Amino acid sequence: MRSFQVFGLGQCCLDYIGKVDAYPPPDVKCEFSDMVMQGGGPVATALVALARWGVSCTFAGVVGDDLFGSSIKASLDVEGIDTGGILVRKGFASQFAFIVAEPGVGRRTIFWRRPTGPPPNSEEIDYSLIRKAKVLHTDGFFIEASLAACRAAKEAGVPVVVDAGSLREGMLDLARLSDYFLASETFAKALVGADKPLEACYRLAGLGPRVAGVTLGPKGYVALAEGAIIERPAYPVEAVDTTGCGDVFHAGFIYGLIQGWDVYKSLDLAAWAAAMVSLKPGGRAGIPSREQLREKGYT
Ligand SMILES: Nc1ncnc2c1ncn2[C@@H]1O[C@H](COP(=O)(O)OP(=O)(O)OP(=O)(O)O)[C@@H](O)[C@H]1O
Ligand SMILES: [Mg+2]
Numbered sequence: 001m002r003s004f005q006v007f008g009l010g011q012c013c014l015d016y017i018g019k020v021d022a023y024p025p026p027d028v029k030c031e032f033s034d035m036v037m038q039g040g041g042p043v044a045t046a047l048v049a050l051a052r053w054g055v056s057c058t059f060a061g062v063v064g065d066d067l068f069g070s071s072i073k074a075s076l077d078v079e080g081i082d083t084g085g086i087l088v089r090k091g092f093a094s095q096f097a098f099i100v101a102e103p104g105v106g107r108r109t110i111f112w113r114r115p116t117g118p119p120p121n122s123e124e125i126d127y128s129l130i131r132k133a134k135v136l137h138t139d140g141f142f143i144e145a146s147l148a149a150c151r152a153a154k155e156a157g158v159p160v161v162v163d164a165g166s167l168r169e170g171m172l173d174l175a176r177l178s179d180y181f182l183a184s185e186t187f188a189k190a191l192v193g194a195d196k197p198l199e200a201c202y203r204l205a206g207l208g209p210r211v212a213g214v215t216l217g218p219k220g221y222v223a224l225a226e227g228a229i230i231e232r233p234a235y236p237v238e239a240v241d242t243t244g245c246g247d248v249f250h251a252g253f254i255y256g257l258i259q260g261w262d263v264y265k266s267l268d269l270a271a272w273a274a275a276m277v278s279l280k281p282g283g284r285a286g287i288p289s290r291e292q293l294r295e296k297g298y299t
Contacts, residue, residue, distance in 0.1 A: 003132040004058040004082060005258060006050055009125070009149050010043030010139035010163070012061040012076070012086070013095040013112070014068040017243060017281050020100055023109060032100070038282035039075030040097060042139040042163045042247045045283045049251035049273065051079040053290050055258060058129055060085030062115045062142070064092035075284075087124060089117025099243055101281060106218060106239035122148035131156040135254050139163045143170035150177035159257065162209075163250045167191055172207060181209040182223075182253065184246055188214040197222045198229065211263055215249055217242065221271060225263040232267065235275035244283020249274040251287075255298075269298045 018032030039045065047057040059081050063069030065088050072094055076083050097112035119142040127149070130136055136153040138146045140162060147170060153160050154177055162174055164183035167190035175181050181204050183191075188200035197214035201224040204212035213223030213230075220233040252273040256266025273288055280286035293299070 002082075002129070004056045004129060005134045006047065006055055006057045006137055006254060007060070007130045007133040007135070007149075008043040008047045008057060008137045009060045009085075009120075009142065009146055010137075011041035011095060011141045012039065012044035012059065012063065012072045013041040013097050014071050015040035015097045015099055015243065015282060017099040017101055017241060019103055019241070019281065021102070021104065023100060023102055023107070034281060036281045036285070037071070038284050039072055040244065040283050041095065042165060042250070043137055044072070044076060045244050045247035046137060046163065046251040046254065047081050048076070048079050048284050049248045049287045050254060051081050052287055053251075053255055053293060055255065058082035058085055060087075060120065060125060062087050062089060062117055062120060063094040064088070064115060064117055065090050066093050068094040068096050085126060085129075087117075087120055089115070092117030099241075101241035101243065103240045106242055106278065108241055108243050110243075120145040125149055125152075127152040130158060133158050134258050135159055135161055137161045137163070137250065137254060138174070139165060140168065140171050140174045143168065143174070146170075146174060147177065150174060161250060161254055161257070163246065165246070175204050175207040175209060175212075178209045180211045180253065180257070182211075182213040182215065182250060185214060185216050198224070198231075213267070215246055217245070221249075221267065223263070223267060230264065230267060232271060235272055237275045237278055239278035241281040242278045243281070244277050244286075245274040247283055248277045248287055269293070272296065272298075
């Protein structure tokens with residue numbers, strides 16, 4: 001019987017990233033440089049990092065039967081990730097993003113289109129693979145399927161990690177079913193207002209997860225782990241493009257979970273690996289290698 005350490009369910013995307021000196025006003029012609037094409041999506045990119053670090057992964061998501069869809073699937077296949085759970089929706093388009101990166105300020109602006117095909121329904125998920133996994137990772141994008149997957153994981157005692165990018169409908173139900181809920185600053189702001197990430201952690205922890213955290217880009221992260229407050233700055237780096245930092249932050253955390261590390265060490269790897277990602281354009285090119293992890297003592 002096949003089994004994988006991490007079951008990922010969520011977004012997979014194709015990102016086109018171009019660099020500009022400064023984000024333009026409307027109605028101008030703005031030349032960009034250094035365009036790269038890379039696979040993206042919070043869960044898909046987290047799985048790429050995990051696969052490069054030797055963790056076996058299976059991914060479930062949706063693409064269309066277009067060129068972007070085949071590139072997205074190929075970008076995961078090449079990493080050795082099982083893509084048997086990707087649903088190809090005939091006649092529909094895949095998720096796509098055009099990203100404008102401003103290296104000077106470490107800022108990026110994302111224009112994106114969601115996949116136009118139907119989301120996975122709860123019968124299209126392979127629950128037997130979830131039950132055999134060590135971690136279920138989801139971004140809640142396909143909320144019905146994500147909730148069903150989380151229930152299956154809970155019943156089987158499989159820990160659930162959530163990458164909460166935006167406060168969409170159902171995300172708080174997902175928090176109730178999760179063990180580790182790590183949200184973005186955007187999510188925290190929508191939940192409790194700006195500049196109150198710790199308050200967001202308390203609110204989220206009140207729903208049940210053992211660890212509730214908020215990532216704050218170059219400002220680092222805050223987390224609440226069974227009552228203990230953890231606040232750390234980001235690793236100081238000259239960021240070129242922060243696309244994928246959040247995705248790989250989650251990968252680092254999951255890697256630590258699988259190794260049986262405590263929350264502090266898992267979050268530390270998360271932040272370091274995320275900082276490394278910001279040094280190269282795109283979410284995947286800068287993922288540190290397994291060898292670099294070892295050199296840094298993350299073993
Ligand atoms: N400019 C930066 N320098 C160093 N570390 C960074 C930088 N930006 C992000 N990070 C690290 O990555 C983590 C996650 O970043 P961020 O909060 O921007 O994720 P996000 O909002 O989910 O964005 P995305 O999903 O697009 O990656 C931060 O907590 C931090 O540790
Ligand atoms: Mg994110």
